[in-house]
Amino acid sequence: MKNIIISEFGVIKKVGDYESPVDSFSEVFVSDNIFARIKDFVFTHTNDLLFTYAVQRAKEQVKVKNYVGLLQISDNLQIEILPKSTAGSAKEARQMLLKMLQTFSTYQSLTKAHLAISKLPLLEVYVTVFLDELEKLLNLGLGRNYEPRESNEQYIKGKILIAENIHQNLLNQQAIFVAYDDFIYDIPQNRILKTCLAKLKTFVFSNATRQRIWQYLSVLEEIPLSDNLQQDFTKSQVVSPHSERYKHILQWAWVFLSEHSFLPFSGNSFQMSLLFPMEILFENYVGQLFRKYLPDNYEVKLQDRRKHLVVSHKAQARFRLIPDIVIEKQQNENKEVLIFDTKWKLIDASKPKQNYGIEQQDLYQLYAYGKKYNARHLFLIYPANENFTQPLEVFDYEEDMVLHVLPFNLLNEGSVEVRKIMLS
Template identity: 35%
Template sequence: MAAVKHICEFGTIWNNREFYPEKPTDNFNEVYLDAKSFESLKNFVAENNDPSCEIEQAFSIHRRKGKDFIRVKNYVGVIETRQGTVIEILPKIHQPSTSNDFEQIRKSKSLLLKMLRTFRNSPFKSIDQAHIKTARLPVIEIFISVFLKEMEVLLKRGIKHFYSSVEENQKYLKGRLLFSQNLKSNLVHRERFYVNFDEFRADIPQNRILKTALVYLKRKSKLPRNVRQIISLIDLFDEVKICSNLEKDLQHLKGQNRLFNYYENALKWAKIFLQNESFTSYKGKNLNTAILFPMEVLFESYVASKLKQFQPRWEISVQDRGHYLLTDLNIFRKKFRLRPDLVIQTGCKTIVADTKWKMVNQHLSKNNYNISQADMYQLYAYGKKYQAKNGSVQLALIYPHCEDFFKPLKFRYEENLLIDAIPYDFENEASCMLFLNDLI
């Protein structure tokens, strides 16, 4: 299996030829690419460097002494250059200073998989504990393995067959004769018939998408057991063609009926592979694969999921949409909907919280502990609105725990409006629940 390079978010990607002519050593904070792979990635970043395109946030290009290098931002996932170089971008989390790169990579990859499992309405929830505990396989191979398990579950229930409308020029009359097409096609061959008929077949859009994904992954996977399984599954789709028009076949999924419910997860995985679908959209052909996720979204989803797990009695609303910032008196309509990440009803108090994937330093009071002024303004707006509607309100900003941020920081806006900055420790997750309990 080809080697996979690992880098943490906010790490640096160098052009080996320009910065280090001799063979350098990768580490978790920086990797070195051959010149062609580096150019592929640089072209991809430049092509998508558009303010309206989400992918622009994933990388940035910088120069040093007239030479370019690439910095990863707060996105994680997997990319593969046209030359076949695979880079896994993993979360940057607090690790003991004694941890080596291998241990850091293992823990970061496990955390990424755990976070992905918490996404609602996504196929990632089927990633199992065995993958999370070991995290030895490349991320893309883990995704492929989970997809293949979903395919096995689907095949146990059977491949769907449906009547499809078929137009063919046949040697015998079947169904309905299409007169105009028959005249055009069979003016010389009068023994043939251009007909339209319904045929009970497995060659339907859902099956074509799944087979197309399998054929694609046969080339993509480097893990022998995955490749063997893919080949055996392709054989079971023998009567199904691959997609000639993927977008058209995907359109059919929007109106599919409940008979296809057990296809749902497998089709979601197929879309991820065939469209590089995650939380980003990009253009161009400079990369083979770019499946990337913003850490802000991952962190929010993960914290919400853990809160519901640890505090089942709390009523927790994610991305609550119940309030607006103001009323437009010109047309008497509410404007600027407020969407706090978490609204927690504990019975006696309302906690309004936002999760922020940023590094806070409790020792830097002169720099406001690295807490953004915009974040404080945002929570103030939430607090005033929810206080007017709900009465007693406590505000919280939840940041990742690190060596310089391990205890809550307390602030006050006004006499009756308090806010705490709370660390979320991935090694001791119950501690965050205790800090939140203290707010009640």
């Protein structure tokens, strides 16, 4: 499978349009045939949220926007879009993305071991997570259910179906037609897993991953493939003794089995999108790290919705304010409020005359938050980069309200960055 690796906001170009082109993390050159397939996909399956197509000096190009993750173009072509920020290589960028995904409940099965294999293509990392989940399940034991069966048997079990027995065995006195419940592994969940493994064996992976796929296929040899995946997924959502055990692995299985699994914005309840807007990933990552590492006397609220810009208009509050992170620190009988907003944008500390690249509207927004929440300390958090490694000098809104603009190094341990921010 052809795997194209590119950074967010990177550009894909046709190799035939340039003399001696050299690939980089942000600029990738592909054959005319592959470019045509990508172009067709852009115009057929996606909208301008993901890509922009342009022609400059008679040379075509497709520019990636700020969605990151994995995009399947066809059976043998996929694009990995990775975070830009401070990552110096695709491996670092992939590791950064996996770290941020860990803070979402669906992806909590991503572990440090999976971060360590970030040199592998993103698809193989995901498959490794699926196989690890399957290994855990097999160690616990596959689920089984009682399923109704009707058949001719040599001995009585369950109950005899008299009418059928006369019809089937009038001349065969050695058999008895019975109905019984069989405790079997042939259940929807296991059929889904077998079908998923059968599909994954057709992909090109490392030898170690391929061996694991074949190994688990042999373990599930007696289980049939699903002949109706949608029906089996629907049945598997019914609450049962197996629900919790199979929850995460079925979500991963759906990713690999759904025809639309690598496209965003699916409405299916099992859908686990593999494309993510970087603003949401960054905001959620920072917020969850505050929740994880701050002491108990700090209350962390994400996407707080208690305040409005207009208290009353025609007897209703209007223009709701939704700061990314609100932290309330209890000190004796007093409560201090801290407001944080995250922005996925590279700013430059060496350009004060250009306001470092900070948007004026973001400062207006923080000022409104400060007024409405009665907060003295406000914070704008941007990803650290080579031109932004230290906090900017404090911005004074008023005598009793200041704004701190801070870098967040995604390559550091989360606890380190949270401590740095709270001590700023």
